[in-house]
Amino acid sequence: MTQIACKSCPLRRKKLFRAFEDDELAFMERFKTGELSVDPGTHLLIEGANSPQIYTVLEGMGLRYKTLENGRRQVINFLLPGDLTGLQAGLLGEMKHSVQATSAMRLCVFNRADLWTLYRRQPSLAYDVTWIAASEEHFLGETLATVGQRDAAQRVAWALLKIYRRLSELGIGQGPRVPLPYRQQDLADALGLSLVHTNKTLGRLRARGLAEWTDGQLHISDAEGMAELAMADIEEPSIRPLL
Amino acid sequence: MTQIACKSCPLRRKKLFRAFEDDELAFMERFKTGELSVDPGTHLLIEGANSPQIYTVLEGMGLRYKTLENGRRQVINFLLPGDLTGLQAGLLGEMKHSVQATSAMRLCVFNRADLWTLYRRQPSLAYDVTWIAASEEHFLGETLATVGQRDAAQRVAWALLKIYRRLSELGIGQGPRVPLPYRQQDLADALGLSLVHTNKTLGRLRARGLAEWTDGQLHISDAEGMAELAMADIEEPSIRPLL
DNA sequence: CGTCGTGTTGAGCCGTATCAAATTCCGTGG
DNA sequence: CCACGGAATTTGATACGGCTCAACACGACG
Numbered sequence A, B: 001m002t003q004i005a006c007k008s009c010p011l012r013r014k015k016l017f018r019a020f021e022d023d024e025l026a027f028m029e030r031f032k033t034g035e036l037s038v039d040p041g042t043h044l045l046i047e048g049a050n051s052p053q054i055y056t057v058l059e060g061m062g063l064r065y066k067t068l069e070n071g072r073r074q075v076i077n078f079l080l081p082g083d084l085t086g087l088q089a090g091l092l093g094e095m096k097h098s099v100q101a102t103s104a105m106r107l108c109v110f111n112r113a114d115l116w117t118l119y120r121r122q123p124s125l126a127y128d129v130t131w132i133a134a135s136e137e138h139f140l141g142e143t144l145a146t147v148g149q150r151d152a153a154q155r156v157a158w159a160l161l162k163i164y165r166r167l168s169e170l171g172i173g174q175g176p177r178v179p180l181p182y183r184q185q186d187l188a189d190a191l192g193l194s195l196v197h198t199n200k201t202l203g204r205l206r207a208r209g210l211a212e213w214t215d216g217q218l219h220i221s222d223a224e225g226m227a228e229l230a231m232a233d234i235e236e237p238s239i240r241p242l243l
Numbered sequence C: 001c002g003t004c005g006t007g008t009t010g011a012g013c014c015g016t017a018t019c020a021a022a023t024t025c026c027g028t029g030g
Numbered sequence D: 001c002c003a004c005g006g007a008a009t010t011t012g013a014t015a016c017g018g019c020t021c022a023a024c025a026c027g028a029c030g
Helices: A022-031 A087-092 A112-121 A123-149 A152-169 A184-191 A195-207 A223-230 B022-031 B087-092 B112-121 B123-149 B152-169 B184-191 B195-207 B223-230
Strands: A032-038 A043-045 A053-059 A062-067 A073-079 A098-101 A105-111 A177-179 A211-214 A217-220 B032-038 B043-045 B053-059 B062-067 B073-079 B098-101 B105-111 B177-179 B211-214 B217-220
Touching: A022 A032, A022 A112, A022 A123, A053 A087, A053 A112, A062 A184, A062 B123, A073 A123, A073 A184, A073 B123, A087 A112, A087 A123, A087 B123, A105 A112, A112 A123, A112 B123, A123 A152, A123 A184, A123 B062, A123 B073, A123 B087, A123 B112, A123 B123, A123 B184, A152 A177, A152 A184, A152 A195, A152 A211, A152 A217, A152 A223, A184 A195, A184 B123, A195 A211, B022 B032, B022 B112, B022 B123, B053 B087, B053 B112, B062 B184, B073 B123, B073 B184, B087 B112, B087 B123, B105 B112, B112 B123, B123 B152, B123 B184, B152 B177, B152 B184, B152 B195, B152 B211, B152 B217, B152 B223, B184 B195, B195 B211
Parallel strands: none
Antiparallel strands: A032 A105, A043 A098, A053 A105, A062 A073, A062 A098, A177 A217, A211 A217, B032 B105, B043 B098, B053 B105, B062 B073, B062 B098, B177 B217, B211 B217
16 A cells, blocks of 8 residues: 655645645655545544544545433544544543444544654644634534524534535535435434424525535535525635644 | 642542643643633633633532523533533634533633644653544534434433433532522423423423422432433443643 | 335324423522 | 613514425446
């Protein structure tokens, strides 16, 4: 298996990610212990388990979710290229949710045990790790506000717009069209809605000429209308770290 | 105003918090730039603002919340002694939610500009900061699952039990009774329920002999029943850092 | 060609929201 | 000391958004 060197990582080239110094790159080179390719459906991390690995998504998409005693599932977030996952196990001792690949994925693998070395030797990278964690916390706060305070149409519009923006920033998809390899059930479980109602709500968005999601492709027909419906604040993409 | 030295901080004595090394304590001593006492209702941090300060709660309680365009409010979390807040502004550039004092509060004040020094000079404290951020992320994930997947009775039971446990770990309150200086509206906004329904749900918990919340005092009458209703996982309190 | 996973649509019900009003508690001022 | 006003809690009546149940359509796959 040919492994990509961090310095020539195609993700890192994107202007969305902050440029690393030479010593940071050199450290990452050693920090990276391998690459992992998985098929759709593969569980990367399991809730309660104590994984020795941390991953950065290189390609493909997945999702993070929790399962409750009553069998219901809450999708916490969609996992896209550039995302770091597994930090919880690295820091808190065990994963508090599961991570599953939705499409085929390729991931960069780090060794959890080396995390402490990173903190001792590379304070700027340590800062980046915290930045990522804080950023994730921010996102979950927004999601909570969505599930807690918005109605079904607003929730769906918010989620579709959010994921569309994230993918666009990464240069994935073209114009108003991005790939979205999830099931309606996944979106429903992310938004605290039933599958049936999510389906009907998607139909209404389509009928209103706002957005269309078919055959794994999301097409945002009226981005402004979507933003207005979703009550989404304008967020210009900020440069972020990539580990 | 007499200011408490970190090494003799009453919070730090509790066995809940990990013991600091001498050099860590010495650093914190310099990192701490002052103390702040505020009246109930004071806004400590405002959404969108770029606060130069980071706080650790010494005494009193508050809440973190977001306000949406439609006027609705999502309470993100309840702020208790030992909690660190303001990190988002320190890391991401601006606060993504507001923080308000509910009771009178006393806080430890840090200078955001010194955070980078902490990362360069005290990797163990930097690690702690990340731990706290990851821990908060975990909590928000649980909350999201609660708001997204539990019904009203389960949500209220979950929230009351959670806050009861947090306060008990801190040694606040005695036995099954802890102070809870919030309004029902605050709980409603935290759980995505209307005030009226929250009130009726609290009444039902009282009638079932599970919990009672009156006059700012929360009394958990049947902790096991509450845990069962809330589908709450058992979490033994883990030693955590205190900044 | 049957089966399974996913998407779609209709019918009816239930949990929660909304509206409205009474009650209690307190701080304030006459 | 009592009248008053405002905030928080409580309770009842009604409306509706979203859930559940059920059936069907469609393509992928063995």
